[in-house]
Amino acid sequence: SAVISQKPSRDICQRGTSLTIQCQVDSQVTMMFWYRQQPGQSLTLIATANQGSEATYESGFVIDKFPISRPNLTFSTLTVSNMSPEDSSIYLCSAGLAPDEQYFGPGTRLTVT
Amino acid sequence: AQSVTQPDIHITVSEGASLELRCNYSYGATPYLFWYVQSPGQGFQLLLKYFSGDTLVQGIKGFEAEFKRSQSSFNLRKPSVHWSDAAEYFCAVAPGYSSASKIIFGSGTRLSIRP
Numbered sequence: 001s002a003v004i005s006q007k008p009s010r011d012i013c014q015r016g017t018s019l020t021i022q023c024q025v026d027s028q029v030t031m032m033f034w035y036r037q038q039p040g041q042s043l044t045l046i047a048t049a050n051q052g053s054e055a056t057y058e059s060g061f062v063i064d065k066f067p068i069s070r071p072n073l074t075f076s077t078l079t080v081s082n083m084s085p086e087d088s089s090i091y092l093c094s095a096g097l098a099p100d101e102q103y104f105g106p107g108t109r110l111t112v113t
Numbered sequence: 114a115q116s117v118t119q120p121d122i123h124i125t126v127s128e129g130a131s132l133e134l135r136c137n138y139s140y141g142a143t144p145y146l147f148w149y150v151q152s153p154g155q156g157f158q159l160l161l162k163y164f165s166g167d168t169l170v171q172g173i174k175g176f177e178a179e180f181k182r183s184q185s186s187f188n189l190r191k192p193s194v195h196w197s198d199a200a201e202y203f204c205a206v207a208p209g210y211s212s213a214s215k216i217i218f219g220s221g222t223r224l225s226i227r228p
Contacts, residue, residue: 033215042203043218092157094216102216104149104157 002027002097004105012111013083020079021108023093028073030096034066037090037107046091049076083112115140117206117219125225128196134189134222136204145207146187147216148178152200160202163187174198199226 003026013019023032031050035043047055047068055068069077080087090107097103116139126132138144148160161172168180178189187204204219 042220045215045217048215094157101159101162103159106156 002029002095002103004093004095004103006091006093006105006108008108009106010109010111012113015084015112017083018079018081019083019110020077021091021093021110023076023078023095023105025074025095025097027095027097030073032070032076033094033096033102034068034076034078035092035094037092039088043092046078080110083110085112088112115144115206115208115217117204117217119202119204119219119222121222122220123223123225125227126194127227129193132189132191132194132198132224134202134204134224136187136189136219137185138187138204138206139185140206140208142208143182146178146180147205147207148172148176148187148189149203149205149218150174150200151203151221160189194224194226196226196228199224 005024007022011019033048034046036046037043045058046061046066047057049055049068049070051070051073065081067079088111090109092104092107094102094104118137120135146163149157150160151157160176161170161178163170163180171177176191178187180187201221201223203221205216207216
């Protein structure tokens, strides 16, 4: 197994500001993924982050709104830019450590006022 | 396109009773299927997975799931639930057997346990 940590665990932000969420894995991994879980909803994949290349975004998500960095094989950040109340969600990162398993971080609960 | 359907939004069962959570998938080839549980304070955890072989798979915490290709289903079962099983359960599908595979989640089923 692996340990994935996220910072911050929660935050309350004002609309129009930005928040950067950090994801740290205790093992080197090729791929990391960022998900959003809106209140009462399932997980929706935002983007896939591969070290050394641009993140690949899913339909409905754009880099200007959710810029992602992947500077090395154990770390990634997701920034939620120019926030609005609709961005209030739990943001989770995950990492593939084995061909058949992905592990999830504990999530960052974001509230935008 | 791949999709996962969990028809039950919320289920309540009595402690000690059996449980079955339904999951149906839509995918052209043999899918890779998962069940995850999201519990308050414990985050997101993999319960079990199916890639090939025996269609009845055993997972953690006494859960099992059965893959039925003819019904495009992957239902989760437990013979006797405990109060600690109250959580949100997500069925998921992935197209590839790789750490790089995207996972698509169903809408989730919230399980409540009646004392």
